[in-house]
Amino acid sequence: MTARVLAVADSDSYLKWAAGLLDALPPGWTARTAVVRSPITPSADQIRAALNGTMTIEAEVLPARRLRRLLASYEPDVVLLACTGPVVEVLSGIILDRAGPRPVLVSGLPGISVPASERAWVFRSAADLFIVHSHREVDEFTGIARALGIRGTVGRARLPFLDPAPPRPLRDRVVFATQAKVPVALDERRRILLSLATLAGKRPDLRPVVKLRGRADEQQTHRELHHYELLWRDLVAEGKVRAGALTFDAGPMREHLAHAAGFVTVSSTAALEAIAARVPLLVLSDFGVNAEMINVVFEGSDCLGTLADLEVGAFRTPDRGWCAANYFHDPVDDDWTTHLSGLVAQARTGGLPAPTRLPYPGGARARRRARMRLEAPAAMEVISAVRQARQRAAGG
Structure with missing residues (x-):
C-alpha cells in the first residue's frame, strides 16, 4: 500500500518533529511539508535548522487560505497536523468541514509530555491518531482519551531527532x-x-x-x-x-x-x-x-x-x-506506523469513524482569536507585541 501525506507545521519545534516523523513513513509513501503562516512562523534560518538531518528538503510557508487549495490539489490520504493545539483545532475544522471523503487526521506532541495534559488532547480531539513518545505517555494519554470519550488512538513513536551527529574530535x-x-x-x-x-x-x-x-x-x-x-x-x-x-x-x-x-x-x-x-x-x-x-x-x-x-x-x-x-524504549515497541496504515486502509473503504469534536477550550471567543491568528497573522503580531511590551513594563 502507498499513501500521500501532507504535513502542516506552524513553528520551528513542530516542523522539526514532523520532518523526523516523515522519515519513518512506510516504504513507497510520499510526503509534502508546509508551514501555515501565523504569528509564530519560523524564519528561513529556523526552517533550515529544523529540517537539518532529515530527508525533508523544503517546507513552503503559506497562508491558511492557500492550505485549502493545497488540500484540494494534493488530495492527501493523511494530514499530519504538527501544530500548537489551537491551530490544530482550527485546521481540523477546516479539513472536516470540506465536502467529500476526509483524510486520516494525525497530530501529537513534539517533545516531553509528562504529565499528560487533558488540554492537549481536547485541542486534538478530532485526530484519528495522536502520537507521543514513551510507554508512560501512551498510558497517560490513553487514560485521558477514555475519560473524555475521544475515539482517537494513541500511538508510540521514538522521538524522531534522537539520532546524533557524529562526534567531533574537539568537544569543548x-x-x-x-x-x-x-x-x-x-x-x-x-x-x-x-x-x-x-x-x-x-x-x-x-x-x-x-x-x-x-x-x-x-x-x-x-x-x-x-x-x-x-x-x-x-x-x-x-x-x-x-x-x-x-x-x-x-x-x-x-x-x-x-x-x-x-x-x-x-x-x-x-x-x-x-x-x-x-x-x-x-x-x-x-x-x-x-x-x-x-x-x-x-x-x-x-x-x-x-x-x-x-x-x-x-x-x-x-x-x-x-x-x-522514558523515551529510549526498544524501537520494536513503536506502533504509530502500524496504526496509521490501518487507518488509511479503513479510510479507503469509507470505514473511518466520525471524529470526536470537543468544545474549544475557553469557548467561542478563544476559538475566534485562534482563527484570527491564522487568517490575519500580521494584525495578531501587533497585538502580541503590545501585550509583551506591557508585560515587560509591569515586570520591571
Whole structure:
C-alpha cells in the first residue's frame, strides 16, 4: 500500500518533529511539508535548522487560505497536523468541514509530555491518531482519551531527532538549551547566565554556548518574555560579566552536541538529544521539579543538578533504567506506523469513524482569536507585541 501525506507545521519545534516523523513513513509513501503562516512562523534560518538531518528538503510557508487549495490539489490520504493545539483545532475544522471523503487526521506532541495534559488532547480531539513518545505517555494519554470519550488512538513513536551527529574530535562546548516557557522570572534567568559565566572563569578548557531557539527578533513556539541574549547584554552593561564569556548561537542542536563536553537545561527535549549523543548533562532543579517547570519526568533519572554543579562542570550520566522507561524504549515497541496504515486502509473503504469534536477550550471567543491568528497573522503580531511590551513594563 502507498499513501500521500501532507504535513502542516506552524513553528520551528513542530516542523522539526514532523520532518523526523516523515522519515519513518512506510516504504513507497510520499510526503509534502508546509508551514501555515501565523504569528509564530519560523524564519528561513529556523526552517533550515529544523529540517537539518532529515530527508525533508523544503517546507513552503503559506497562508491558511492557500492550505485549502493545497488540500484540494494534493488530495492527501493523511494530514499530519504538527501544530500548537489551537491551530490544530482550527485546521481540523477546516479539513472536516470540506465536502467529500476526509483524510486520516494525525497530530501529537513534539517533545516531553509528562504529565499528560487533558488540554492537549481536547485541542486534538478530532485526530484519528495522536502520537507521543514513551510507554508512560501512551498510558497517560490513553487514560485521558477514555475519560473524555475521544475515539482517537494513541500511538508510540521514538522521538524522531534522537539520532546524533557524529562526534567531533574537539568537544569543548557546554551547551545550555534555553526554553521559552521556564523559568519565567527575570532574576532566575539572570542567575543561569551568571553561573555560566562563572563556569567560563573556572574552566577555561570549556566554552559555554547558549543555544537559542530563536534570536530576539525571531518567533518561537512559545512566547519568551525575557530573552537570554538581551539579558546578557544588560549584565555586560552593568559590569557583572565579561562580554566574551558566553557565546550565543542558533542552528541545529545536533551540530552543537557533536562538539559538546557537557549539556545543561532547565527543561528541554534537547536533554534527550544530549543523552542520545552520550553527552553528560544537568537538568537544573534550582527552580523546582514539578509540572510547572516541565521537568518532573527527570525525577529518578540521575540527571538533576544545581547551578552550583554547573559552575564547576559537574555533569551527570543518566540512569539506564530510567532511559528504558522514558523515551529510549526498544524501537520494536513503536506502533504509530502500524496504526496509521490501518487507518488509511479503513479510510479507503469509507470505514473511518466520525471524529470526536470537543468544545474549544475557553469557548467561542478563544476559538475566534485562534482563527484570527491564522487568517490575519500580521494584525495578531501587533497585538502580541503590545501585550509583551506591557508585560515587560509591569515586570520591571
